[in-house]
Amino acid sequence: NMVPLRVVTAYLHVFMHSRRHAKGLVYVERTKPLEQYTTEELYVRFRFGKADIEYLVNLLRPKLQHRTQRSHGLSVEDQILIALRFYACGTFYEVVGDYMGVVKSAVCDVVKDVSIALASLVNEFVSFPKDNQIAQAKRSFFLLGNMPNTIGAIDCTHVHIQAPRENEWEFINRKGRHSINVQLVCDADLIITNCVVKWPGSVHDARILRESALYRDLQTNRPDGVILGDSAYPLLPWLMTPFLTANTPAQARFNTAHCRARCAIERLNGVLKRRFACLNYLRAEPQKACNITLACIVLHNIATKHFLDQSDPNPTKKF
Numbered sequence: 543n544m545v546p547l548r549v550v551t552a553y554l555h556v557f558m559h560s561r562r563h564a565k566g567l568v569y570v571e572r573t574k575p576l577e578q579y580t581t582e583e584l585y586v587r588f589r590f591g592k593a594d595i596e597y598l599v600n601l602l603r604p605k606l607q608h609r610t611q612r613s614h615g616l617s618v619e620d621q622i623l624i625a626l627r628f629y630a631c632g633t634f635y636e637v638v639g640d641y642m643g644v645v646k647s648a649v650c651d652v653v654k655d656v657s658i659a660l661a662s663l664v665n666e667f668v669s670f671p672k673d674n675q676i677a678q679a680k681r682s683f684f685l686l687g688n689m690p691n692t693i694g695a696i697d698c699t700h701v702h703i704q705a706p707r708e709n710e711w712e713f714i715n716r717k718g719r720h721s722i723n724v725q726l727v728c729d730a731d732l733i734i735t736n737c738v739v740k741w742p743g744s745v746h747d748a749r750i751l752r753e754s755a756l757y758r759d760l761q762t763n764r765p766d767g768v769i770l771g772d773s774a775y776p777l778l779p780w781l782m783t784p785f786l787t788a789n790t791p792a793q794a795r796f797n798t799a800h801c802r803a804r805c806a807i808e809r810l811n812g813v814l815k816r817r818f819a820c821l822n823y824l825r826a827e828p829q830k831a832c833n834i835t836l837a838c839i840v841l842h843n844i845a846t847k848h849f850l851d852q853s854d855p856n857p858t859k860k861f
């Protein structure tokens with residue numbers, strides 16, 4: 543499968559350079575991934591199969607269609623494939639462009655547009671368990687770690703970025719790298735149920751929580767259940783942290799159960815960055831990096847729910 547692609551790409555290079563000033567048209571012969579690849583091959587390259595990609599095309603069509611002019615004449619399907627390829631492999635725009643047969647600037651614009659479109663759906667696809675979902679959330683956490691009354695696990699993860707042009711020092715985290723510090727809450731199936739994607743890497747986990755809408759919400763409307771966090775977080779009526787030192791067998795058993803159930807959020811962070819490798823390092827300014835991160839969060843939930851609906855016993859095993 544790869545040989546014809548390479549040939550097309552080599553041809554494109556010549557074409558693109560000779561038409562450097564031609565606006566709009568940026569490719570001659572499109573690769574047709576949806577026809578060319580098996581489902582398995584699509585998963586490897588785009589993290590979604592054919593039916594899911596068609597679902598995403600329909601989902602985003604209203605938001606991306608009117609942008610077609612600006613998006614270098616690319617169809618909605620092409621835009622989504624280009625963005626998915628970028629999220630999945632997270633390499634340079636040039637490399638994604640060469641693979642998909644478009645110029646670098648087109649990839650850059652398309653990733654921006656598709657990310658904004660997906661990010662605008664975050665409230666639709668990321669929601670904290672309510673009413674009739676709570677019992678199920680508790681049951682799943684109990685199966686995971688014998689931890690009763692648990693409806694979520696919280697933690698922060700750093701999305702590394704290149705040094706920003708403005709307020710560069712604010713983004714330096716405690717490991718000395720530039721990052722966005724992203725707060726995530728997930729359930730036992732690794733569905734993301736809350737996220738905060740806006741803080742520079744130097745801001746601590748506890749402060750991100752304290753200033754979040756989730757915190758205000760759970761302080762005023764005490765949830766039926768608790769969320770689990772590590773010792774970086776404060777102990778609250780709805781937030782359980784482990785004992786710093788377990789002095790009794792009961793405390794030790796609590797810590798073991800807490801640790802097993804809380805590890806859902808650590809697995810989530812691993813799955814998210816394997817599934818969308820771009821999140822390991824984004825060559826983007828902070829605002830764009832936040833939009834890309836939100837897009838990957840929405841895509842993660844779509845992908846994970848899809849596997850759960852198919853009652854795949856281990857929805858994230860591929861990652």
Ligand SMILES: *[C@@H]1O[C@H](CO)[C@@H](O)[C@H](O)[C@H]1NC(C)=O
Nearest residue numbers: 654658661662829830831833
């Ligand atoms: C990020 O998204 C917001 C709207 O969601 C948009 O206004 C902004 O231009 C985006 N920034 C970048 C750099 O993509």
